[in-house]
Amino acid sequence: MHNFDETDLEILRLLAKDGRRPFKEVAEMVELSAPAVSERVSKLEEQGIIRQFTIDIDRTQLRRSLPLLATVDVRPECLDLIRQQLVATPEVEYVYTTIESNLVFHANAPETNPREWILEQLDPSMIVSYEVELLADTERSFTLSGAEFALSCAECGNTVTSEGVVTRINGEIKQFCCPSCEERYETQFERLRERAENE
Structure with missing residues (x-):
């Protein structure tokens, strides 16, 4: 570890x-x-x-567009569909889901008719309401502190220390706080896989 x-x-x-x-x-x-x-x-x-590793593109420099922030109150049964549609929309840079199951997205709408563009992205039958704010400026900030830098055990949720264990399970890296948690997780994973194969 x-x-x-x-x-x-x-x-x-x-x-x-x-x-x-x-x-x-x-x-x-x-x-x-x-x-x-x-x-x-x-x-x-x-x-x-x-x-x-990725790049940060200022899309307003590539074409004339208006940066905006929209908050959408979505019908619960439509949340996943609307989120997938927004993520797939080229003009949309970020999509967030709030604890109240609203969607907030940052986009660069065409400058010619931003209102029409927004209405094209949102099916009125799937939303309750929406609010849009035009942004004057955007700036990203990256701050990390030692308090944020703690891995959680995939089995029990405790903090993984230097005595923890890292294992690749089904192609994914998993962190565990101790070998016991690793063993319990792997045993449960194998049981679930066998059950799925036998169904």
């Missing part, structure tokens, strides 16, 4: 600000060698903490 520390947090902060930053540059900033940084990043990917 990789023992996470402040150096890992600093590597994450640096890569969150610029995912294309060379490992050599990161290494200089955290006072490690480039291979040591590469190894730490590989472990963070293996643990599922770094899911992917």
